[in-house]
Amino acid sequence: MINSEQLTHYVFAVRTAILANEADIECLDRDIGDGDHYINMKRGCEAIAGLGETLTKLPLVDALNSIGMKLLSTIGGASGPLFASFFIGMSKTLKVNAPDSAMHIAAAFDAGVQAIMQRGKAQAGEKTMLDVLIPVAEQFNSLAAQGKSTQEIAVILKQVASEGLESTRSMLATKGRASGLGERVIGHLDAGAKSCQVMIHAVCDQVLNDPSNQPSP
Amino acid sequence: MINSEQLTHYVFAVRTAILANEADIECLDRDIGDGDHYINMKRGCEAIAGLGETLTKLPLVDALNSIGMKLLSTIGGASGPLFASFFIGMSKTLKVNAPDSAMHIAAAFDAGVQAIMQRGKAQAGEKTMLDVLIPVAEQFNSLAAQGKSTQEIAVILKQVASEGLESTRSMLATKGRASGLGERVIGHLDAGAKSCQVMIHAVCDQVLNDPSNQPSP
Amino acid sequence: MKKFLNHVDHMLTESLSGFAAAHHDLVELQLEPTFIARKHKAQNKVALISGGGSGHEPLHAGYVGKGMLDAACPGQVFTSPTPDQMLAAAEAVHAGQGVLFIVKNYAGDVMNFEMAAEMLPFAHATVLTADDCAVVNSTYTTGRRGVAGTVIVEKCVGSLAESGADLASCKALGDKINQRTSSIGVALTSCTVPAAGRPTFDISDSEIEMGVGIHGEPGRRREPIRDADAIIADMVAAIVHDFAAKQLPTQGNILLLVNGLGATPLMELYLIYNTAAKLLTAQGFQITRSLVGNYTTAIDMAGASLTVCLLDDEIQQHWDSPVHTVGLRWGC
């Protein structure tokens, strides 16, 4: 279903998308954070892109683990350990279940999200990246279980990610830096949620454009 | 010709005039100085005004000396010791020649200006208050020697003061704080020269309005 | 944005290199991963390591030296350092008695130090500082932020560690000081993160942000600027209220720290001290120790914070003991 070569394509697609959304991401963390989230994401994306060839040559689980470790030593801040935990968590799960079905991949994604929740001691509804990631993980699991096509899954997950992002607007923040601001955060989107939406869109678009994923005519 | 009561009137007139010219004076010292000249002048004027009654009761030479000593301990900066020297210098001269003619007053004024020149080691043409004071002192001496009326003298000295001020515009500064700026001072008036012009106008206007100075009809 | 810089990506390394060069008698810089350690490794004591995002100088690298930290891990500007930095620093300064991390309570710092701690092959403990009383402490938030009070923790625990105390005692003193310390900050202007290139928030000439942290996060509320005395009265009230909430006595000997956030002149900091000291004395406190200056900054923010630490004999003794770092030096 997915190999290290595809993973590398996703990595580059994600970098392109993050760079393209600089203004939005930066602005959000400036409004109710400390303004470094975009530059943190950029630094992480560059570091992973820098792995390039190396990733392609690794087995998928090792590639994911390498990404996690690289992010851990590159991003810093709150998002660094969280995204690192995501990839390390995914890698661990795929070591048990090879990625040979959408269900396995969904399960790995879900495990990554669980790892974030554990590391950050956070849940849905706290105005963080999890408000994008948790609904996406849930839908991914259920769509895969229903046997939906890769195409269908990608289209729906984009939608779910955008809704998750939008849902942070009306929330009070109870985790992360914005939690110090009380009512003042209402009306603002969460920066980490925005990054996740951008990254999920980038990967899904890559999936949708991949000829090998096109439904046979 | 002049007594302590009149001197006190002049003091108040000078204060009013300085306060009325706040914007101009402050701006000039901000442009090519350090921006404190107005506040220095104001502090000095308030202190002298504060002497009020005390001045009126003193003999003129003592009143002038008190003004000098008060300015010395109140203004600070470059202008403090200079204006102090002016009044102390005037007082010393009038101790020798009682102020019973315009010539004696002109001589005392001149002595005050000499004291400033000595203290500041400066001459005409260095873009300082002296570019107002020196021509005024010279004209005052010569008009008094020619036996001009108080009225005539006041009218002409106002003119001379304004010309002196204007003459600083094209000068390079070679004394005081502005001397560090080289060519950049050209086109700006000197702040201390402006204060002197304002004060001389204030005193001359007071003279012109004083009924005892009106030419008999 | 106007700053002395060449390229934003090199700013931190260039600055740390200058720091290490200017103070080569005291500290040593390691790069990849980055940390600052004492020039002369301490022997047979608990190793004290702190760290956090850069932009708070002299915190933390300026507090590395005799009687204070053994190492500091600087992250990118306002961004927590990464676990590999902490591991390398611990490896370098561990002196057989375990490692104490002193961590300001921010999600990022907590998580990165936590992951480092999980991988650490030495006995270890962590003191979390959380002195900022502008943030209401409740189960619904990640809790209070660590701000300038951290300097007091680093100084006093540093002194205790230097005396040969064990890891548990060092942690206990750190926790005690944190519990007895409250801070609150106010900003007149925003700071500018070099990588962002423009101020983090916009604020008019007639407003202030009350209850800011040290990262240019907006404060609890924006309010009209008033006389310094009125602003300081609110800050002192917040601290006194926090002491009461923590069930601390609102009298007794205190250390008063008036901390500049980066762009505030000393003249204003001393004016703040003057008013704060009067109000705290009227409240019943005795100011027996004072510190005024830029000790925990937010880059180039104009603003200041007040920190009050309720002293006891132990804390005061460790505050007074000799210290030789770039940022604090006395007694030697």
Add this chain to the structure above:
Amino acid sequence: MKKFLNHVDHMLTESLSGFAAAHHDLVELQLEPTFIARKHKAQNKVALISGGGSGHEPLHAGYVGKGMLDAACPGQVFTSPTPDQMLAAAEAVHAGQGVLFIVKNYAGDVMNFEMAAEMLPFAHATVLTADDCAVVNSTYTTGRRGVAGTVIVEKCVGSLAESGADLASCKALGDKINQRTSSIGVALTSCTVPAAGRPTFDISDSEIEMGVGIHGEPGRRREPIRDADAIIADMVAAIVHDFAAKQLPTQGNILLLVNGLGATPLMELYLIYNTAAKLLTAQGFQITRSLVGNYTTAIDMAGASLTVCLLDDEIQQHWDSPVHTVGLRWGC
């Protein structure tokens, strides 16, 4: 203008009161006339008195104490103090060995100290500091300004005076250091004099003022902002040029002082240090002593100055000797 203040007329007194309260172990404040003196009057030594306009903190009050000044006379902001202050200070701290005035070379300071000296009933001498090499020294100007190099003069002459040296020797050392010291400053922003209420000059986001003093006077020229390295290279070149003009060797042991003008973060000062140290070393100098921080400020100006002092054994020994003041402290 945004500042912590109540009424502009009381700012200085409130700030000085806070300073004296925070450091009551070290200094004492006298009002009307105003001066700051050592808490414990020194005995049987030359009395060192400095002073100048306020707004340069910690200069000069922050340098009152053991091994440095005996008293400091603060004027209004950027305005020389008045002779009565100097006379009262001299009266209070004179210890039988005469009085040395350390005066920054500005018309106002020179004249006020001169008038005080004329009235002084004690043996006295004056050291005029004039380290600013941005001002071309010629018979047509009042001469070079005294800026951050003054701190080095105060420290070293303070040490010599403490050792019991006589008035002439103290003056001689001060003059020697002044002769061997050059400084140059650059501003990114203007400062705001509280009484004026707005910035002294306007400057765009893409310009700097090269060759500024410490009073917000405009510099020698306005120029486009460039990389820090390029700006610093020009500053170092100006100092090296000045050394040559003064017939000083452009090699040998130096003290390098990177001084912040008030609102410049330490991170930037250390970046400046990094580049300046490299350039000066390449030039042939050996940087054997360093100082980085806000030591002679221009209220809230963003900017920095470089000061290079050519050391010899005598100067270095007096730089290293113990000092205990608010602004400089080591060895005790």
